[in-house]
Amino acid sequence: MDFEFLLDGTLKVISLEKKGGRLVIRLGETLLEADVETLADGTVSFLVGQRSYLAHLGRDGTRILVSVGGEKVVVQTPGQDGGHPKRGEEAGQKGISLVKAPMPGRVIKLSVAEGEAVRKNQTLAIVEAMKMENEIKSPHEAKVRKIFVAAGELVDSNRTLIELEPVT
């Protein structure tokens, strides 16, 4: 039986087959045969040969988060929920780039104005979260095309703060 997941935006197919009380797992080139126990509270124990792995699961909408032996894997279930990330689509056009809030917080200062030319690493804005000030810096030399927020405003993670365009 095949399952589809998005991993870092790429579609992956994992195939699971039951064979003699074991689970045959196939992902691309990787082929594993495992003994599986589904335990309480979203944990799964695997024995691959003699090697023991414990997986912990968490779910958040279409995202499934898995921790295996201290390593973390995040996959998305594809489909109508818009699981396909749109990263870079709107930004790809005409060299325009969007500067986004890296975390939820409050914009405490805008250091530039629309139309202003900025250097690489120049501070564009300062966002405060959890009592820490975080300087939002320009990723490259550019001109500030548009500012979407005002000082004092609360912003969510990934909210577009500033749009940059190439210097002409």
Place this chain on the structure above:
Amino acid sequence: MFKKILVANRGEIAVRIIRACRELGIGAVAVYSEADRAGLHVQAADEAVAIGPPPAIESYLDMDRIVAAARATGAEAVHPGYGFLAENAEFARRLEREGIVFIGPNPDALELVGDKLRARAAMEKAGIPIIPGMKSAAGDASETAAAAKRIGFPVMIKASAGGGGKGMRIALGEDDLVPALEAGRREAKAAFGDDSVYLEKLIEDPHHVEFQVLADNRGNIVHLFERECSIQRRHQKIVEETPSMFLDPALRQKMGKTAREALRVSAYNNAGTVEFLLDKDRNFYFLEVNARLQVEHPVTELTTGVDLVHQQIRIAAGEPLGLKQEGLQQRGHAIECRIYAEDPANNFLPSSGKILAYREPSGPGVRVDGGVYNGWNVPLFYDPILAKLIVWAETRELACARMVNALRDYVILGINTSVPFLRDVISHPRFRDGDTTTGFVKKYFDGWKEGKPGPEVLALAMAAAALGGLDRPRGGLSGARREADGAASPWLSLGNWRIGGKS
């Protein structure tokens, strides 16, 4: 002894103090903001009182509300934890007037050590070495620039009311000075309500070593040895250990004596920490007194066998110190890792949100001081510390091994945390060598990214995601022998699985 104590804090430290109260047979009162109604400290306490909206200024920093909560519950003393009102002399005075005991130093001592400039002057007068720098707060830009030149670049800008890395900025040269001053002032204002800053000579790549001190109300003072706290990011500690690899017995003794002296000249009582910087030649300089229980206090507890919160409560109740300097010893090695809600691969920016899976490590010599649980929504209003993982072992080498294992066993899903970063720090050969200066993170971990899982882990993770039981009723399959009952076999239910299967 007190019958009831109000804990004016939240998160892991509130839980830690509440537990100590209960161990001593003292009732514990929690206070909580609207964001913390479901907080672990509320669950742990005997009583809990709502004190207002999520922003700290309207709740955990609101003295009126905290005093009212103490009055309403009949608490005779308040333990402030760290942060919030812990080092606020006005709060300590206010409680004194209300006839409530503040579990911490007296207000005069708090005022003295809280004013970094006054503290520097007092220490200098007592013959304690201080870092060269300004003797009064920075004035206008041109005056400050002249002072910076006198001290000699690079300089460190510090908040006069400071602590916890807030308001601290480095200016390498004249060009950096004005923006660094501006940022330092703004952050100081936001953190302490006071924007005055001063300049000190920057000690390059120092060791940060602090001494834990306890002083009772009768003039008895002991130190409980050092903590090495050099592994920092954003001037905030993330790994602490004791003993320090950098001290030898003679230097340890000398610094311990200086630490006791620092508290004596400040007429200090209760628990305090004297922070020092050591340069590469092992010259030590007084940095500041932290007039509170420190985040990293557990490493001292594990190596000395002294419960610092119990001591704080006993001292505040007026008991004489039951400890003698010559009776105190360090045994074994302890390391603490601070588990923050932050993204170490993205400039340590804070992360908030719901914890979707949570499992704390355990085992011999492993202690977790936690403030979160599975399903808890980490609010963005407060310091992003989630928990502290502390290990003890007979040697540093074993303590490192124990820490790496414990970090591997620490499962936190749903938010970014410092766990994978800390695992790489503790595993790093230079950390193992004891090369732990404050420049460590920048030197060895600039641009750090979490290692990508190998193909086997990836395949198992996706198999687990497909099998996970997330969509099935909880508990039905738990612990059952499924081979006997083939129908309950996990992968037989694959047909009912709803996520993206194309079968």
